[in-house]
Amino acid sequence: MRRISVIGGGLAGLTAAITAAEAGARVTLYEAHHTVGGRARTADAPYRTNEGPHALYYRGPHWTWLKRRHLLGPLAPIPPLEGSRFRFRREGRLRKVPPGAMLRLVRRREAPVDRDFHGWAEEIAGEAGARAAAHYSAVAIFHHDPGSLSAAFVQERLRRTTALPPEAHYPAGGWGSVVDRMTSMAWNLGVRIEIGSRVAELPRGGPVVVATSLPAARALLGDPSLTWHSGRTALLDLAVRQRRGDAFVVSDLDAPGWVERFSAGDASLAPAGEQLIQSQVPVAPGENKAVGIARAEELLDLGYPGWRDRTVWRREALAAGRTGAVDPPGSTWRDRPGVDRGDGVYLAGDQVAAPGVLSEVAFASAIEAVRLALPEGRPAAAA
Known part of the structure; x- marks a missing residue:
């Protein structure tokens, strides 16, 4: 059996560990904290707050990956939009609907990569519509000025967050319930999980997937190029x-x-x-x-x-710096730090070169890292 090490027990690390074990590898996962889950942990009762991503977007790559493995679990029902008191603050007052000009940007052709969102959107929806659309998209961007980012980057998130029926779903009991199911599956597949294990040097004896934050990966690998924009x-x-x-x-x-x-x-x-x-x-x-x-x-x-x-x-x-990657004008997800770092080292997380919205990037990069690390196992993204 091929050996593979995974550093980091968040969503990316657990995804990589499960994918590698399914491909027949012997997997050891190292987690510095005393619980796995990373930013996807949910606080204990009585107030079960999420410490990381709050929503699971339907149709995303991780939705299919989780569902096929029966890891998705029950989802909290979404209150019907009519009567749910979904409100918008506009010009200092609460309103029931957003400006119609904002929604024109959703139906518009693909936005350009090399222009900022506000400048592009203003030509289509006017200054007020562009500003409202940029600010609304912040729910999936976590950035103080979404209008300054790549128009293509913001438009994709605007489309996902305004879709009807809503794409955003919520795991019942919080994200911790998903983490618990992923952890159990990893154990059942034979993954060795070492909690409270802070790694100072890369393990030897096989490929390594570094599924940590970029600052932690930068320190571990001694690679100053591992940076990207966040909020x-x-x-x-x-x-x-x-x-x-x-x-x-x-x-x-x-x-x-x-x-x-x-x-x-x-x-x-x-x-x-x-x-x-x-x-x-x-x-x-x-x-x-x-x-x-x-x-x-x-x-x-x-x-x-x-x-x-x-x-x-x-x-x-x-x-x-814990809110995922944001792409400035002229850049896309392909310009972020690459998954393959050479010499059998692979990177996974929510700020690396993989497509998707929010936590989808962590899932996609983890699956790609294992695909590259274990080509003979051929792990499939949706299998």
């Missing part, structure tokens, strides 16, 4: 006492920002009588967490009246 996002999680009329989602079209009541579709995420609300507001370089939290509170004031008096639990964080 900084202020995160505010709340549990509030239930109240009729609370919004399901508030999408900020005046600036990038998103607030969602996750327990609307999955009551198991919070105790009875309480609602779990998670907010993400991108912040610019030079801005601190407090700036983003203040903007999140403005959205909460609009969509969740009286939330301060109803709050029973609160948590704040700043996600810096």
